[in-house]
Amino acid sequence: MKIIGTGSALPQKEISNDMLAGFLETSDSWITTRTGIHTRRLLSTETLRELATKAAQAALASSGLQASEIDYLICSNVANSYVSPSLGSILLGTLGCVCPTFDLNGACAGLVYSLDIADSFLKTGRARNILVVAAEQPSRFCNWHDRATSVLFGDGAAAMVVTEGKGFRDFRLTGVPHTDVMYYKRSLEPTPFDRVEERTTPLVMEGREVFRIAVESCINDVDVLLQRNGLTGADIDKYLLHQANMRIIECIREHLEQPREKFPTNIQKYGNTSSASVGILIDELSRAGELKDGQTLMISTFGGGFVTAAAILDWSAIQY
Numbered sequence: 001m002k003i004i005g006t007g008s009a010l011p012q013k014e015i016s017n018d019m020l021a022g023f024l025e026t027s028d029s030w031i032t033t034r035t036g037i038h039t040r041r042l043l044s045t046e047t048l049r050e051l052a053t054k055a056a057q058a059a060l061a062s063s064g065l066q067a068s069e070i071d072y073l074i075c076s077n078v079a080n081s082y083v084s085p086s087l088g089s090i091l092l093g094t095l096g097c098v099c100p101t102f103d104l105n106g107a108c109a110g111l112v113y114s115l116d117i118a119d120s121f122l123k124t125g126r127a128r129n130i131l132v133v134a135a136e137q138p139s140r141f142c143n144w145h146d147r148a149t150s151v152l153f154g155d156g157a158a159a160m161v162v163t164e165g166k167g168f169r170d171f172r173l174t175g176v177p178h179t180d181v182m183y184y185k186r187s188l189e190p191t192p193f194d195r196v197e198e199r200t201t202p203l204v205m206e207g208r209e210v211f212r213i214a215v216e217s218c219i220n221d222v223d224v225l226l227q228r229n230g231l232t233g234a235d236i237d238k239y240l241l242h243q244a245n246m247r248i249i250e251c252i253r254e255h256l257e258q259p260r261e262k263f264p265t266n267i268q269k270y271g272n273t274s275s276a277s278v279g280i281l282i283d284e285l286s287r288a289g290e291l292k293d294g295q296t297l298m299i300s301t302f303g304g305g306f307v308t309a310a311a312i313l314d315w316s317a318i319q320y
Contacts, residue, residue, distance in 0.1 A: 012046065185199075229312055238295060
């Protein structure tokens with residue numbers, strides 16, 4: 001499987017750390033030191049559907065395919081205004097696609113989970129051209145009186161068109177039960193028979209434990225993929241990691257003993273955009289010409305659950 005088109009979209013509204021300090025007990029220094037984040041983009045007048053549509057249209061345009069040529073649409077999304085229909089179903093209408101679709105909630109690892117499924121569909125001949133969209137609005141998960149979580153996130157969308165060909169060498173997906181360290185709960189509609197008390201709980205995150213699990217899991221995934229494919233850390237041209245926290249990225253880099261230039265980041269501008277994060281990074285790097293034909297890339301992501309997803313691919317340059 002290879003990527004033949006990429007796209008991304010971000011909200012227009014940019015929120016600085018100083019703006020957050022206007023109503024939270026925090027400061028630019030406090031946020032930057034702990035996370036590396038300076039600004040983030042948050043939805044205000046736009047909708048998540050609009051962002052997802054823009055990202056998908058950009059990916060289709062760069063792939064040279066029409067919406068009618070897409071055989072499957074896989075949408076990575078944790079939460080949006082609709083429970084049903086799926087976000088993917090909504091996108092079919094805005095894009096003009098007529099194909100099967102489903103939403104996948106793989107938390108922040110959802111994009112790579114979706115790519116792994118797409119790879120399986122292609123290998124079994126179930127589809128030829130697949131559109132993968134990751135669209136997230138984590139700003140709506142948070143308690144905006146809690147500086148520990150609300151300062152971390154931004155909204156955004158990314159998309160990729162994939163087809164048959166040489167590109168992805170290998171995937172590694174894992175899941176371990178750590179649901180208590182990071183979760184967001186929404187109450188459902190009551191029934192006359194329900195006797196279990198429910199309430200919406202904004203994002204709960206045990207920061208230190210999430211940090212530890214993220215670093216250990218990512219390092220393990222990268223090490224396994226390198227060994228399984230007969231590679232060393234030096235053989236990878238770019239490490240494209242989930243943009244959750246600059247300190248997490250730095251810990252992983254130090255373990256691998258690789259130079260900083262191999263670890264591009266955009267978390268400082270956008271915050272943690274959940275499953276869209278790596279897709280946005282890939283789109284930006286590709287359009288800037290920073291991903292060269294024949295480079296070997298390592299993608300590594302992690303998210304609540306606790307789930308991880310990593311992949312190795314040989315990059316083919318895209319003409320935009």
